[in-house]
Amino acid sequence: MRGQPPRHPDDPKAELSELEGTIADASALKPGDRLVYPAQGVCVVVGPETQEIAGHRLEMVRMRREEDGAAVLVPRGKVASVGLRRVASAELMEGVFHYLAADLADPELNWKIRHRDNADRMVAGGVLGIAEVVKGLHALSRLRPLPTKERGQFDNARHLLVAEVAASLGVSPGLAEDLIDFALMPPAGTRFKLKPPPKPILLPSRPPRRRLVVDDEGDGLDDLGLDELGIEGLGEEAAVEGGAEATGDAAEGDGADASEGVEAPVTGASPAQASGAPLKLVPALAAAVKAAVKPAAAAKKGPAPKKAPARPAKAPAKAAAKKASGKPAGKPATKKKTAKPSATKGGKKK
């Protein structure tokens, strides 16, 4: 049989076909109507009501949740958008049972996709969407125990399904649950004559998440007042050049040289920057540089400004010197080892 129905790739939400029994207009509601409020359960319409909230008179529809009698108030204008729908018909419910009893070969294994889709199905999928959540998580539970969050989601979905089956078939919730599990886990030797299950619910497509990049995110150095300090080498280009050189040297040397790292500029490590792409400082780093530069700006008014050496330029010079001296690569590492005698003595201090 089919697996979990895929999320609809292209259609925007507005173009998806409406679920059976969706309430489009508040005027269609009459006192005593039984409705399903998504993710809340079966409610009974009490009647229209006017309430004054924050100085505004609002026309509301008052409902009562059948499960515990909780009051639910929906503004008349939002009846269509909250997804209120009538209790599923007996024909649709029969299709749901045939879906529950069918085999499910491949539950979604990616928990992020599964959890997101299941949450959407419970809100916008109607009774079949809830049944898909129950069946999908039940099939997964046969493979491995569900994580705590999905265990709760499974219980919520089951609760909603039991309530709607009970309301639709006119049976008690206890019997409705037995009927659901009879379809999901039939006793040994039981065979059903199944009809083709209904079509899967099409979920609204979600645009992929994109990281917002602010245009002047990397231009924080313009506001630092570096020109007033007479610092010319700390421009973007100088930093990139130094980084590129350092990266090139590190790439030429062996692994120990490359991992020496403390003095080599980290900003020059990316190949994009080495190829001349503009350097972008994260805001936190820019703020740190600004804070470090402020005292120097205050001292500028006194003696003649000294030219601060560009820090990234250190690394290429040092790397070149290292190359020229031809020292073995592992030497700095051995120095570090000898520098920590107390650590090797197991914490004994004299």
Place this chain on the structure above:
Amino acid sequence: MIRIATLSPLDPTDTVALVKTLRAIFGLGTEHVGDLPLPRGGAKDGSWDAEELLAAAGPVRGVADDKLLFITAAPLTLAAGPLGAPPSWGFARYGGDRALLTLDQMPARGVTEASIEAWRRRLAREAVHVIGHLWDLHHCYDVRCAMHPSWSPHLGPAPDSSLCTFCREKSERKIRLAKS
């Protein structure tokens, strides 16, 4: 408090064992209130409709939030759904105060100590199951949990009578929120 009423004779030692188990699992006072007669009429083809029997079972004196468990040996039936009628080991008013358990589906009690012990464990498991429904517990997918469906093909021959962590915590929450 959980009160047990028997609609069919039950061995006193079995009743004592059941009371102890229920008290340990739910952390609530449990007592056997006595034997009650099976209501007359209502049986069709020798079996009772579970909902009708539960409604017709005699009144038991108690207080608010008491949970009543009726135990009978009569076979029970449930109304059929779109795919047929499920086997009935018992019936409970979900979130309510009354539950019914039948011994008809239980394995034979036997005469050996081992078989009697296994029978008592199964009785306790089914009692925990139907009383769990009274605390709003749904069926659980965990085969080691007492809330797993009694007819499930995945259930072992000697299922445990304890609840899984999720069901136990949920029932404890409900018990704490009870008015009394």
